[in-house]
Amino acid sequence: MFSCANRFIFVFFTLLPNSGFTQTIVNIGICLHEGDLENFNIDTISGSASKDYLHISAATIMVPDDILDALHSICDKAALENGLTAIIGHTKGKTDNLLKSTSSFLGIPYINTQWIPREFTDIPNSFSVYPDTSMLALAYGAIVKSLSWSTFAIVYENEESLIRLQDVIKLQQYNKDAKRNSVILRKLHEADSRPIFKEIRHLPIYSVLLDCSIERTIEVLQQAKDVKLLDDINTNFFLTSLDAHTLNFTALNSKTNLTTVRLFNPFTSGVQRHTRKYYPNIDPNQISVKTALMHDAMLLLAESLNAIKSTHADGEIVYEPLFCNAPEKYSDKYGLVSALQEATVEGITGQISLPNGKREGFELEIIEIFNREEPIGTWDSNDPEKVVLKRNATQREADIQKRLQNHNFIVTSRLGGPYLYQSKDPEATGNARYYGYSMDLISEIAKEMNITFEFQITKDNAYGNLQQDLIDRRADLAICDFTITPQRREVIDFSLPFMSLGIGILHTTVETAEEANLYGFLGPLSTVVWLYIGLLYLILSFVLVLIARCSTEDWENPHPCEQNPSELENIWDLKNCCWLTLGSITTQGCDLLPKGTCTRIATASWWFFSLIITSSYTANLAAFLTMSKQEATIDSVEELAVQNKIKYGLVQGGSTATFFKNSNNSLYQRMWNTMVNEKPSVFESDNIKGVERVESTKNGLYAYFMESTGIEYEMERRCKLRRIGNLLDSKSYGIGMPMDAEYRHKINNAILKLAEVGKLTELKEKWWKLEREGKPCPVQEPVNTDALALVNVGGVFIVLGAGIALAFFIAILEFLWNCYNISVEEHITFTEALKIELKFACNIFITRKRAKPVISEASSEKSDKEDDAKSHKGILPGLGSFLNVSMLHVDEHSARSPTPKSGSKRRSS
Template structure:
């Protein structure tokens, strides 16, 4: 349209420019008409802190709303101008123009925002696609979503990225391989909405990438786009380039620091103290009962029919051994014979049966409690509980799978997802993954496609895949119905699969090109459920301390026995220690003399002293005999001469 004073072609300017042109002319026209009525539109100084209003502003707004069509010299480039009561533009159209050919392709108006009205027939649009293919430039629509398509980072400020160089990822590399095989060029167009393509029953239209194909804004569409029956009714798909299924993404249980003394957890501290106190108290009681029980005083020498003394074997040491052996389920080699001691021991055995079995049952529960708490292993586990919420990508094929499923389990899950408050559906896979990571107490699980799930858990070590696939499907490249080059694309995909190129691309973008470090490989679930040393390390410590204490007691007993030997055998302590130690270290000997074998050096050193003692004793006896002879009457007067 030619505006007076301005040569403005609506097919050669941007939409923003045309709208700005009409807005300025509309405002100028309203100011002029308002001034003609005699009302002042003189600007007035106002303070932002006051509540004063500029009165002409309301008049200008009223004049703008009053215009409903192009009249009175008001020229517009975007169709007749009119507004509703809220001041919103109505009854206008925007034309989609193909810039390189100046052809009007389609028309859009706000009354039906989801629909783009094409001004060309289906046949003309197919011819246009064929023309683009013959010219070697194919438009590929996609969405940003790692690892399929990502925005490439600039290595430096001078490194300007344009066209396809702005993006990288699995989809980009796959299309590049196809283009090389088919000898064509391609141009990636990224859809900002991030929608893959879902059918809205209210507007009866498709959105996302499927909409791009239907409107012929793109010849191909690629991302993690699942081949579904609904989508195949409106677009064609290539041979699946990746097989996958729906899986459950869930956060791992927080790894608690292993408690080496977890074997003490089944009983409280008070119960442990009560049990130990009762053990000591019953030992003392059993000791006194055994002393007053006549049956426990026995003849130490059974051969004597009428012994002068009786013996009681139940000293404090044996009483402690009996009660300890009972609670350890080991028994004792001696047992009481009296009625009263047996009754006391029987009640103690009954007590130990209850306590030990309760301890074992509670210990098993404590060791498995961490793995069983808030744990899910399959979709059935999710469906039969209400504590853990679960959801899907909003508008994705996974959501459609549950919505359209006839299987009772999945129907129950869909009902639970629909009724959940707040909503369990997320606008992107990244949002769903973040919700799983951040939800308190692991109360959210995200149902997503296994390929994307596998990509996420490669670097997010706190996440895991639960159970097996719920279904089996594939990713494909979307294209218009009856696309003439579909067979060529399928053949190229099959060649790439046979050559292993697609698997190589998956390894590249799932593992090799990851900026975050990959998670270490974990052991199998069967090994993960086994107890490790840190879970029962306290038992080993108790064993080690007990054995060490026994060794110390054994050494003390050995040294005390050496002292007794040295006194009994009249030898030095070091000599007795040497004899006993050499015997203890000789593991071949299994029998021991009642009296130790004293070395010859010790015997020879002891012989002179014994002879000297014998002579002294004999000399004393002779002198005593001489004195007796002198005192006896009538004895001989001869005296014996002493020995020279």
């Protein structure tokens, strides 16, 4: 329906033949809104119709606003002498339907130049030079798809917008579980739409499709700028209005990429020619679609009039009055409707033909507002699924690079070594306030991209706020130990990884003091068993004495040379029996062996017992001593999970926590539930506190899940730390950026170049190993953990020392007793005897000793010389004991009356 300012203007064109024959009067009604009079030039028809027989004149009649009054005005003009030949209208809604119905009844063609919704019924004499609604919807859908927007917002003015954008809306891929979906729709408010754009600004959406009237476009964009939506280089606006290219966007002073479409290129020679001829006072860049379509409609009508004139060259064309209250519909008397269906003209908006009353053949150019001369792509209705890009990759990169160079990138980060440190210089400003791996990395990338940047620290130094900075458009890039996760990729974009890593377990080396179990060698056998063995040893020694004395075979001839000895000797006294049993159980053997059957059976039984006991002891000794050496260490995540002594935790709210929380692995789920339910909490606010907790917890009773790069960094500086087991997963660090950021490709190229030249490796080596405080941790040599320490076998040394000490004590007692006997036998003092024996005992090279010492000094000196002479003849095969053991010269008297051997028994033969 028309507003109160709408008007109908009827322009009558009188076509007179120059030959002077009967005049042919042609009346064309043109229906326009108020203010549209300047959008057409009636000379278009006169300039395009045949000059041989047409003469044109015009008349303008204003029509009332009321639709019924408008109907009466049309019917009144149609009822004049020459009636109406055709109607051209730039209308829609009820007025458009009125004109269609009226022209259909009167049998004249109606040509509309305004966008109209899709019709459900076809009116044969109705034509539209405006692009067909369904084809235009296909065009918008294909163009938006070609822009590769992963998510975007549709901001529309009214319900008609949804008809135009139906194919765009079909691009929606809705997922109720997703944090974001492909498309959101918001309707513009009548007065202030700032709340809508403010909402979009706080969503992870960086592309907006705006469908509104050309009159509101600048106003709406200004409202978007007021909420800083147009100040972001990452934001993209697509304007669906075909007249958007005629607007002046300079006042917006926007960094946003504004893209639109146009029906014709005002810079082509054809458009320039039409403009100079018919619209000399209008800049070709300001020619609206309304004017262009009105111009093309008149061209099409002129061509059709020429066609019917040529078909009726010999006959007279006379248009008669038409009455709206006629009893029957009028017919198309001269075939003007058919002529319009067959006509084809080349107008401002391209080639026009309306065979079915609708314009289906047209082409749209995709342009950027700040570079309107060269379109970035075209869409053709003959291939509606395809968008042809006009710029090659080099040109696109050059355009993007030009925009990036004019933009100062805001880089958000967080403090934490080795990625970023606060400068100690209080007067430092700008980027000089910070240093670290992140600063060096972005500096290298900035050199590759030829851009400038400014660092800022995110709120609360929290990882979650890095992501929010990008979503809220407070930053263009986020760089630090920022892990690429599926959850984050739903709301922001990431560059290619600049570092690969995984989750590891940080623990400390437990320095446990080994328990001093000097008598650990006694462990394989219990105390009761040791007591039984000792008791059995003594009992068997006494039993062997008794058995040996009863055995006749163990009584031997002490002098084998005598055939009939008067006495027999038995060597198995208690001392020798104890020596035999002791040598057997220690597997060392004995030089004294029994000869009797009974004693051998008893000895063999003891040997078998000794074999079993000794073998069992030896088999258990190694395992027992090694067991005391082993520590209760954790070497894998499985071992950590099954025990409950060592607590384990991680940083709260980070990607590591997300990994455990969302993992499908039952082991990790169980560990996550354990961590959640631990009291006190095992979670930490950042990794620094987690590392300090690992170090400060006594006996290594706390382990910390952390990314492997952080573990490597801490292990280089805290020498007691270690990593447990293998990595739990594989992930990467990337540079965060807003969704659909057009500089993502440039960032990726820069990272690839830095990786190829080894710069990424160099930076990691610098900040992980070279840039440190203090000396690096010493390289630890491999330690044989199976080796036994002194504390494990020290008791054996004590037993040995005790045995030697006991032997020395007994030897001293025997030595003193021998000196006492000598002093009694030789009638000398004990001191003299001790002096003589001690002097002899200290001369270790003498191996022979007199049975009785020589008391006189001369005799003593002579004896010494004789002994020295004998010792110089050669070294005896064995060392003589310094006890009272001597090589006695046996004379005849001693041979006849031999002295019994020590410990032996004799009996009369």
